[in-house]
Amino acid sequence: MLIRRPTDILPSEITPREFFDSRRDFIRRAGLGLAAGAALWHGLLPEARAASALGPLLAGPYGTDEERTPYDAVTSYNNFYEFGTDKEDPAKNASRMALEPWTVRVEGLVNKPRTFEIDTLRKLAPLEERIYRLRCVEAWSMVVPWVGYPLAALLRAVEPQGSAKYVEFVTHYDPQIMLRRPVLDWPYTEGLRLDEALHPLTLLTFGLYGEVLPAQNGAPLRVVVPWKYGFKSAKSLVAIRLTDKQPATAWNKAAPHEYGFYSNVNPEVRHPRWSQATERRIGELRRRRTLMFNGYAEQVAQLYQGMDLKKNF
Numbered sequence: 001m002l003i004r005r006p007t008d009i010l011p012s013e014i015t016p017r018e019f020f021d022s023r024r025d026f027i028r029r030a031g032l033g034l035a036a037g038a039a040l041w042h043g044l045l046p047e048a049r050a051a052s053a054l055g056p057l058l059a060g061p062y063g064t065d066e067e068r069t070p071y072d073a074v075t076s077y078n079n080f081y082e083f084g085t086d087k088e089d090p091a092k093n094a095s096r097m098a099l100e101p102w103t104v105r106v107e108g109l110v111n112k113p114r115t116f117e118i119d120t121l122r123k124l125a126p127l128e129e130r131i132y133r134l135r136c137v138e139a140w141s142m143v144v145p146w147v148g149y150p151l152a153a154l155l156r157a158v159e160p161q162g163s164a165k166y167v168e169f170v171t172h173y174d175p176q177i178m179l180r181r182p183v184l185d186w187p188y189t190e191g192l193r194l195d196e197a198l199h200p201l202t203l204l205t206f207g208l209y210g211e212v213l214p215a216q217n218g219a220p221l222r223v224v225v226p227w228k229y230g231f232k233s234a235k236s237l238v239a240i241r242l243t244d245k246q247p248a249t250a251w252n253k254a255a256p257h258e259y260g261f262y263s264n265v266n267p268e269v270r271h272p273r274w275s276q277a278t279e280r281r282i283g284e285l286r287r288r289r290t291l292m293f294n295g296y297a298e299q300v301a302q303l304y305q306g307m308d309l310k311k312n313f
């Protein structure tokens with residue numbers, strides 16, 4: 001099978017690792033069409049899951065039949081600016097991060113503020129596999145089997161108070177091992193409206209492809225908000241804070257005219273320096289049309305009813 005790729009992805013980034021390669025070979029040799037191939041591909045996953053360090057995984061809702069982006073691409077073409085601004089920097093540098101011990105403070109306007117050990121947090125709710133698209137504002141996208149549970153499960157456990165309207169995510173920052181240059185205002189922070197954070201699509205994520213989250217993808221835990229630009233999906237969380245005011249966010253602070261608080265995937269709202277009408281799926285040559293809310297409109301459009309999405313970009 002000829003895998004064509006755009007020039008900005010290194011060959012090493014799209015070569016499926018051996019494990020997935022052998023399955024692809026099998027699918028190819030079986031001479032199956034794309035749809036049958038995809039079904040087989042899905043059918044083969046429980047095998048990978050059984051070997052998972054994360055234990056048994058439920059099949060989560062809102063999946064997609066689209067072809068998954070190879071593991072090697074997902075783990076070698078990253079944005080994690082704390083470890084450098086080139087796509088290959090996080091895979092090279094993020095392993096410097098000590099992942100143990102790791103705690104996450106859940107605090108602010110909640111009845112039961114609590115600091116969780118990462119192992120406790122991982123076991124708070126059953127882990128699911130959720131095959132979600134993630135689309136970067138830079139107009140590349142990928143399809144990934146993420147592993148996690150709805151952020152709502154954690155938020156409900158700490159009992160948000162009536163005055164809580166927003167959720168702020170604070171990420172790990174250690175100047176000894178991360179960029180000191182103020183590319184962004186470290187630590188990287190993000191935010192959601194409380195109803196967005198409670199939406200069942202919003203995933204508190206501990207793994208991908210049935211494995212523990214690699215450091216470069218935001219170990220030991222991150223959020224994945226599939227209907228928003230990738231930068232909303234903050235990595236390596238250390239605090240989750242419920243507030244009554246809209247929190248500042250790293251990209252909005254860095255370039256307020258380019259990155260708004262909402263940052264919903266919206267092909268009708270141009271980034272000031274480029275169009276958002278199309279995207280390039282990693283590993284594909286031909287661009288795809290970008291879908292409103294990254295294809296999740298049916299699930300989330302009602303959250304924004306009556307809002308001007310050009311003004312609230």
Ligand SMILES: Nc1nc2c(c(=O)[nH]1)N[C@H]1C(S)=C(S)[C@@H](COP(=O)(O)O)O[C@H]1N2
Nearest residue numbers: 078079080081136171188230231233234235
């Ligand atoms: N802490 C932190 N989280 C982050 C970023 C970052 O630079 N730092 N980059 C964001 C951006 S721009 C994207 S597109 C996604 C990329 O996730 P991935 O590398 O797992 O594909 O992570 C987001 N989360």
Ligand SMILES: [Mo]
Nearest residue numbers: 136137230231
């Ligand atoms: Mo991004």
